[in-house]
Amino acid sequence: MLPSRVVLASQSPARLATLRAAGIEPEVIVSGVDESVIVSDDPVVVATELARLKARAVAHRIKDDGALVLGCDSVLAFEGEVLGKPGDAATAVERWQRMRGRSGVLHTGHSVRLGEREISDDAATTVHFADVSDAEIEAYVATGEPLQVAGAFTVDGLGGAFVERIEGDHHNVVGLSLPLVRSMLAGLGVRWTDLWQTSRS
Template sequence: MRFVLASASPARLATLRSAGVQPEVLVSDVDEPAATAEAEKRYGALEPAGVALILARAKCEDVAGRDEADDALVLGCDSVLEFEGAAHGKPSDSSDAIARWQRMRGKSGILHSGHWLIDNRDDGTGATFGVTASTVVHFADIDDAEIEAYVATGEPLYVAGAFTVDGLGGPFVTSIEGDYHNVVGVSLPALRELLQEIGISWHELRPAPTESV
């Protein structure tokens, strides 16, 4: 069974691999601000969780429409941080990242990861559907020097919410409420449940073990 991940995120890929899944990676060409604007034009103002799902769907559909994704399951993901009622993706630059952390420190946000699955298998269901998983994240009350040093690493510029829990930002996340992997970018339990909806068990995604001679 071919399984395609429509995401450039190395953290998502590493998470799936650590769970025994070896997806092919095809990166989408979706313009995220344009896709969000189009969705808001059609549906009105979106909640942060809705933004994550809309973008996950757009990425999944973009990749699933390519010849390279024929006869495969395709998963698209996108994450946003809900903080003080607004959705935050990647910061625009270092100044933006610093300003965000100065607002977030000592407070909490909700990391939403949208998951969209398209069954492109020749003998599959043709299903296209998704879900958003959400995890509460509590941030440490770090000082300006720590913020500036963290932003100087460059990591916050490439991740939703300007932080990681599995990388250099880990020391600044005091606790979470919910699925850890969801904060990394892909909820394994949510993906398992999506697969179950189309009659696929989790172990079917894992490569068959090779027999030693």
Template sequence: MPTVPFVLASASPARLRTLRTAGLDPLVIVSDVDEPALLAQRGVSDPTTVCEVLAQAKADDVARRPEVPAGALVLGCDSVLELDGVAHGKPTDAADAVARWRAMRGRSGVLRTGHRLARDGEVADGRSDTVVHFADVTDAEIDAYVATGEPLHVAGAFTLEGLGAGFVTGVEGDPHGVVGVSVPLLRMLAAHLGIPWPDLWA
């Protein structure tokens, strides 16, 4: 059993798998943050601020829940793909995913992931930035990929852990950042809150 309980404020299967592979066994409690409403209220649209504001809001929302174990670390994350200075989260529908891929193919974008780790009123914030290089895929490949539904559920409309793996030619930076949580950054944030990384291992 871990010395310190750990809560993931996200429904992302990729984040959960990554954390479990790193030795953690998170309790998943999904936040109720209305992302579009919050961003409109704050008046933010640049990719860096968007991912940071949403990650902070998610962690803070879940940290207040009565079901969170005493002394638990609560992790909130949010990822956006920056392309041409614009933040792209999950596609709104299949047509949006197709348009996104037609804009990304043969180019590179930056996946920015905000992180907030909260515990007993204390917080530690950070961000990981990973450059992603996309293959020059054909219209037929894009249509087939979008038809699977996979790109509709992930920031940037792609994933390395599924059918989209063949459409990413390389990454620069923390490879974990591509799945929406940076394990090395998480270790540093835990240390900032006085928690040694081995205390989180299940």
């Protein structure tokens, strides 16, 4: 089945860039979901439920049964805590001082909707952080980049030099697991390759 449109229910530039690089040009409609509504010690629950809420909110807003809506949300599981966006510089610095030289698991919840059908799942990637100095942490946080991303880091931006290695899907750390989404779409009867823009073929 070929959807009438593809909608990304996320304001993340990294997720949009990931889809575009993979040949898909989605519309972007921000869900407006309050991320504080899901409280759990389980990172899979937090990430997946928020992704589901975002996809549902946008699907209900556009009221197009032929639209394919993709919602995503990421959190970092670190030392028994579920870490979302730090929100302020002091929190980001404190997190990096704890994370440096250690590892955490980045979870991204994914939810795809087509009409009333919905599939949700979680992808997990282990991230090993470099043993960065206080000066490097301060300089990184001062850029503002880590303040609005889960776990206070990126791998596709300035923070890339502070991630020594990952175990799992690289794209998942960026915020959207392409292999997982392809598999989920297959469950809805949608072929990934049918979503490629003809201009790229």
